[in-house]
Amino acid sequence: MSHGGIDSSSKEKVMALEVYKVGKTFRSDTGTSVKALRDVNLLVRQGELVTLVGATGCGKTTLLNLIAGLDTPDEGYLRLGQDLRFGGNIAHVFQHYTLFPWRTAISNVSFGLQMRGVRRTERLCRAAALLAKVGLKGFENAYPHELSGGMRQRAAIAQALAIEPKLLLMDEPFGAVDDSTRTELQQMLTDLWQENQTTIIFVTHNIDEAIVLGSKVIVFSERPGKIACEFKIELPRPRDRMNNEFTKLFIQIRTMLSGQLD
Ligand SMILES: Nc1ncnc2c1ncn2[C@@H]1O[C@H](COP(=O)(O)OP(=O)(O)O)[C@@H](O)[C@H]1O
Ligand SMILES: [Mg+2]
Numbered sequence: 001m002s003h004g005g006i007d008s009s010s011k012e013k014v015m016a017l018e019v020y021k022v023g024k025t026f027r028s029d030t031g032t033s034v035k036a037l038r039d040v041n042l043l044v045r046q047g048e049l050v051t052l053v054g055a056t057g058c059g060k061t062t063l064l065n066l067i068a069g070l071d072t073p074d075e076g077y078l079r080l081g082q083d084l085r086f087g088g089n090i091a092h093v094f095q096h097y098t099l100f101p102w103r104t105a106i107s108n109v110s111f112g113l114q115m116r117g118v119r120r121t122e123r124l125c126r127a128a129a130l131l132a133k134v135g136l137k138g139f140e141n142a143y144p145h146e147l148s149g150g151m152r153q154r155a156a157i158a159q160a161l162a163i164e165p166k167l168l169l170m171d172e173p174f175g176a177v178d179d180s181t182r183t184e185l186q187q188m189l190t191d192l193w194q195e196n197q198t199t200i201i202f203v204t205h206n207i208d209e210a211i212v213l214g215s216k217v218i219v220f221s222e223r224p225g226k227i228a229c230e231f232k233i234e235l236p237r238p239r240d241r242m243n244n245e246f247t248k249l250f251i252q253i254r255t256m257l258s259g260q261l262d
Contacts, residue, residue, distance in 0.1 A: 023075030038224035051214035059225025091165035097152040106140040130158040150181035
């Protein structure tokens, strides 16, 4: 894969993640095996919002888990950028919210800071500011079961951002909410990203979402997952779905994935 013609020292400076010829096979005790990833190459630069789109079962979650260090590849390697190698934080947001049900919203958001020894007044102050930023002002003391699905995902994003991650991994985080909530969450995420310039890798099987959010869209082929194509998206934000270029991209990606998506 081409790395865009930047020399190796500047490449090192701006690189958040390099995935090189990564393969992953799952083997069961009964001897069956599933090849989930094959020859995956990817370079993510600092501050990029990369979306990864592909059919269910093509290996997207497997790749995110490898990036998070939750699993290891059996071919190739993954390399994190300098600032992530030395104590930088990686945060993860999943499709189904991961808030502690027995903690209030503010206590969920401040939990990561508590674990890092931040004193109570400061962590509550930072958590309240984050909740306000994701549109949950006034819900600080609500428990997860008192919040809607979209609000829980807002809280989960605030929780992830609380530790000021250098890399944010998002695995179909808006997959379980209705369409209008999804559009609101996409806008909120875009605003947060433009403000913080956190590197984000966002997985989805929704083509529209991939184009709305991504500064780069990576299209995954069917299992074993392999990168079929990369598109750099330079459309202005907020993205206009009626824009010709948007529609062209949508059709191009849908054609590549046709037969793979349900
Ligand atoms: N821990 C595991 N053990 C066995 N097979 C797995 C495991 N995790 C994922 N797989 C298989 O690997 C393939 C890719 O899965 P996954 O990464 O979850 O896909 P996606 O997130 O794109 O839907 C699927 O066929 C899935 O069944
Ligand atoms: Mg998945």
